[in-house]
Amino acid sequence: MGATTSLASRQLSVTPGQSIEAKILVRNNGTLVDQFTLDIVGDSREWTEVEPRVMNLMPGADGEATVRFTPPRNSSVPAGQVPFGVRVLSREDPQNSSVAEGVVDVEPFMDLQLELSPKTSKCRTRAVHEIVVDNSGNYPIPVEVITNDPEEQLKLTLDHSSLVVQPGTSAFLKLKAKPHDRFMRGQDKRLPFGVTATSGELPPINAEGTVVQQQLLPKWLLPVAVAALAAAVVLTVLWFTLVKPTVQTAAREAGKQQAQAENAAMMEQVDQAEKKADTAEDKAVAAEKKVDDMAAGGGPGGAGADEGARGATEDSKGVNIRTGQAVDFRITTDADARPDPEEFDAFDVPEGAIPADKTLVITDIILQNPRGDAGTLQIKRGDDVLYETGLANFRDLDFHFLEPLVFSPDKPLTIDVSCQLPGAPEPATGKCRPSVSFSGRLSGPSAG
Incomplete structure (x- = not known):
């Protein structure tokens, strides 16, 4: 009962981005006309097709289907052997379905890219670039990164030079470029350099960059210094011709006014002192009278006390998000x-x-x-x-x-x-x- 299956090729090899086909034979071992459904099981099901997917067979009859493997040319399918199975399901006897198994070998392919960011930098003493190595292939690639300075005007330093880039990933390296010579003033200098990524299985990949070295003194410094000197000269001339005489005249007038104000203040203080003396004399007389009254049996009065008030504040929200x-x-x-x-x-x-x-x-x-x-x-x-x-x-x-x-x-x-x-x-x-x-x-x- 059910079906029997057989694969013409159980071991296949395919290059990513291309296709390979295998034939599968299905026999109806039952005594009834049966319908068989074919599908793929295993990790290759996303990039594998079977045609036809459904076939009707008379008792004892054979049917043939084509299995096509088409792995994509990207890092989503790693290189190596991928087991697969072609499952045949019987409509009349689902318990006796069968699976034909095989292995497809996905061949490795290489796709390594090198990028320098930025390609051109500006600096006075040191520039920093980033090197990006992209592996778009389907297996890990060991890479050696080398810098070169054709004009020998830069000191190039990598944070590390040897790395293994996994498939579908990028590796990042930091490159520091320091000019050997410096200059205070002058035109910008363009200093070219190169970066090469090598692997034993790939031809070298190159990327070129440029460091634009600028003068140590900022270009805006000289115009600003000239403008500041000119402003100082103008302010000096204005001080001696206009401001200083005006200030001196104003100072003399202010001195006279201050002296008059001080004299008036002194006279007012004398008047206030005389008034205070009179008041003190009146208070002394009142005190003598109070002493006399107390001697006659009088007593001092009671004393009171002031009361204070206290208040409190409260956070209305109940939560302080700045602590915790x-x-x-x-x-x-x-x-x-x-x-x-x-x-x-x-x-x-x-x-x-x-x-x-x-x-x-x-x-x-x-x-x-x-x-x-x-x-x-x-x-x-x-x-x-x-x-x-x-x-x-x-x-x-x-x-x-x-x-x-x-x-x-x-x-x-x-x-x-x-x-x-x-x-x-x-x-x-x-x-x-x-x-x-x-x-x-x-x-x-x-x-x-």
Whole structure:
């Protein structure tokens, strides 16, 4: 009952970007007319087709189908052997379905690129460039980076020169260029240099750059110095011709006025002193009378006390977002690859990281996409999208906020990911795994 299958070739080899075919024979071992459905199982199913996918066979009859393998020419399919299976499902007897197994060998291909950023820099003492080595092939490539200075006018230094670039990734190197000679004034000098990436299996790849060396003294310094000297001369002439005589005349008039004012003040002080003397004499007479009255049996009166008032202030909001317990945590995503860019998977803060009665205050965010996934990532507060970016735009990206982001229990922090193309080495699992790290504080009780 059911079906038997056989592959004409169980071991195949294919170059990425090209196709190879294999024939599979299907026999109806049952006693009834049966319909058989063929499909592919294994890691090669994304780039493998079978035709026809459905065939109807009389009892004891044979049918032939073609299996076509077409791996894409990119880093999503690593070089090496990929097992596959052609499954034949019987409609009349599904329990006796069969699978024909084989192996397709994906041949390696190389696609190495070298980029220098910026190609031209300007400096007075030192310039910094970035070297980017991209591996768009399907296997790791060891690379040696060499600098060259044809005119021997620069000191070129790499932070490291040997590296292994994984498929579908980029390696970054920092290059410092320091001119041997300096000059105070003069025209800009153009100093060319080159960078070469070599691998034992590839021809050398070259990139050229230029350092534009400028004079040590800024070009604006001499005009500013001349203008300042001219302004000083003009101010000196104005001082001796106009300002100084005017100041002297004004000083004499001010002296006269001050002397008159001082004389008037002295006369007023004399009058006030005489009035105070009269008042003191009157007070002395009153005091003598009070003493006489007390001697006659009189007594002093009672005394009172003033009462003060105290007040208090209170924060009406109940939460101070500038203080609180430090907190940091990481949200790691595990999004399924989907063709529709509008479909998102949501990921929450790890359980137990944020207490239910606390307000989360975020001051720092680090976005990480080390595998080179392609898609969209959103940071949300409740239903509001605070930040949205494409995964292909970054590998590591950090933000620091002067005005922090505040998340309350009714508007929690979530991460949404729409995954279109997982990066290496995830295409086999169909998962995108970017992550976001957060740092901040916990304040409480929660506002609202």
